[in-house]
Amino acid sequence: MICEVDMAWLHGRGHEIGRMLSPLTGPRTTAHDIIASRSEVIIAAFSGLKPITDYRSWRFNTVTNGIHAGYFERWNSADEKRTRFYLDRAYLHLYWQPRALDDEKELLALHCDPNEPEDAGLLKHALYKRGPHIHVSASEQPLPHSHFALNADHLGDVLASAERLSRAVASGMVLVRDQVLDLYDSTP
Numbered sequence: 001m002i003c004e005v006d007m008a009w010l011h012g013r014g015h016e017i018g019r020m021l022s023p024l025t026g027p028r029t030t031a032h033d034i035i036a037s038r039s040e041v042i043i044a045a046f047s048g049l050k051p052i053t054d055y056r057s058w059r060f061n062t063v064t065n066g067i068h069a070g071y072f073e074r075w076n077s078a079d080e081k082r083t084r085f086y087l088d089r090a091y092l093h094l095y096w097q098p099r100a101l102d103d104e105k106e107l108l109a110l111h112c113d114p115n116e117p118e119d120a121g122l123l124k125h126a127l128y129k130r131g132p133h134i135h136v137s138a139s140e141q142p143l144p145h146s147h148f149a150l151n152a153d154h155l156g157d158v159l160a161s162a163e164r165l166s167r168a169v170a171s172g173m174v175l176v177r178d179q180v181l182d183l184y185d186s187t188p
Helices: 007-011 013-025 125-129 152-158 162-181
Strands: 004-006 031-036 040-046 067-077 084-096 105-112 133-135
Touching (some): 004 007, 007 040, 007 084, 013 067, 040 084, 084 162, 125 152
Antiparallel strands (some): 067 084
16 A cells, blocks of 8 residues: 555654644644544644544634634554554535635545556546645636645555655645745635
8 A cells, every 4th residue: 555654653653744734724733633543644733722523524723814724634554453454535625604604615635545446448547636736616617526636646656655745735834834825815
């Protein structure tokens, strides 16, 4: 499996995720929690008190008022003894919440699915999904389901280790801050 690590490495991952998210949060900090089951470990970020909802709905504050985010990583067991794990997915979602509404709208997603199975034919998703890629969620089809790869030309280098992949995801976070959060105008 790609991006395989031992359990001890995962114990420090939450703090590394906090550093990775810092371009989006600024001086604000995020908390994290590790949710472990028999076959997987989830590490998810949030602001404030730990939510009692599913980790996919946890949110943290960004540097931009009106935009919140959610981030989680899912690591699957690579062996029966649960001593080694591989990254199944690392997902960041940005949400816009209008002041007058309680509902939020997903704007953008930065995903990474390093162990996406090979595909053939017209799809060719694996090349674009394995490394960090962008989904334009707040758009018309087919853009929400299109995968805009950030590292397709050097994907082998990015997937060479969990550390390298983490740096590539962190670089994607800086892109999101520079090209989305810093350009967002929250005035009506």
